[in-house]
Amino acid sequence: MATYKKRGYKPKNKAEEVEQVEENSTTAEVFNTLDEGASRTEEWVAANQKYILGGVALIAIVILGYLGFQKFIQEPKEQEAANEMFKAQQYFDLAVNGNSTVKDSIYNLALNGGEGKYGFLEIIENYGGTKAANLANYYAGFAYLNTNKYQEAINYLDEFKSDDEMLGPLALGGIGDAFSQLGQLDEALGYYEKAAKAKDNNFTTPKFLLKAGITAISLNKPAIAIQYLERVKEEFPKSVEANQVDVHLGKASAMQ
Structure with missing residues (x-):
């Protein structure tokens, strides 16, 4: 185990003298290695200074250009x-x-x-x-x-x-309405499901869960319809859509 030796310590015997020489040699080797590494870094920086400065200048130009574009154009x-x-x-x-x-x-x-x-x-x-x-x-x-x-x-x-609480889901639901009017009910159901999941709120979520349930009934998918309709009833009991759920739940249940 290594022991601490005070500065100016003199070895008491040959073994300690050899140990001290080895320690001094190792320390010198470490510092030489660090000096060589620093010298190589300095040499590389000196040799590539033009490219480094050019890169820094380019980054600065890009940042200033972006800020200028935003401020004076966008x-x-x-x-x-x-x-x-x-x-x-x-x-x-x-x-x-x-x-x-x-x-x-x-x-x-x-x-x-x-x-x-x-x-x-x-x-x-x-x-x-x-x-x-x-x-x-x-x-x-x-x-x-x-x-x-x-x-x-x-x-x-x-x-x-948009990530807006209302506009995002309404846009998805609008696509669902358009597909429904075109008679493409599978696509309509997919967009109603996306609209219901997009944001969780008391307006758009029950609105599109109900539409998804009604569309699922039209597609002869009663299990899916029941799943969505029951969510309206359980999670949004005070919504306008909740008043319409029982009729559609009855239709879906009769289909099973």
């Missing part, structure tokens, strides 16, 4: 797109809440523009990559869905991407 573009879309959103709200006899015409204004203002389709085309263009896909999808243009609805709603 942010103004986002603001302009939001301003341009305001009128189209007004048309959309008017169509949803207004007179049903003229709603198709108003949805058309929302899609294609009016009064010298862009519609959703032009926002998507001219402001790609902005939040407004993404949201315009959502509005355009539902405008097409509400005017019975189901494939167009699917196309635009599928382009909409």
Whole structure:
């Protein structure tokens, strides 16, 4: 076992003298190795200094370029797109809440523009990559869905991407509605299931669980229907959908 020896310690015998020589030799070897490693590192840095500085400069340019793009190009573009879309959103709200006899015409204004203002389709085309263009896909999808243009609805709603508590599930459910209207019930069921799972809340979850259950009944899948309908009844008893569950549960149970 090694023992501590004070500085200036003199060996008492030949064996200790040999041990001290070996220790000093090992220590010197360690420091020599460290010195050689440091020298090689310094030599490599010196030899590649031009490339290192170039790499650092390139990273700095990329970062500054990104920040400049966001500040001077993307942010103004986002603001302009939001301003341009305001009128189209007004048309959309008017169509949803207004007179049903003229709603198709108003949805058309929302899609294609009016009064010298862009519609959703032009926002998507001219402001790609902005939040407004993404949201315009959502509005355009539902405008097409509400005017019975189901494939167009699917196309635009599928382009909409969002983690929003409401809009994300509603877009998925809208695709399900479009597929249902096209008679493609398997696809509709899949999207209703996605919509129900996307977010857990008291509005969209029971809404699309009920639609999934009804669609499963139409597909002659009573076990799946019962599973979804019972979830509405047990997990969302105060929801509007819960009042409709018993009728559909009766149909599903009779099919088994």
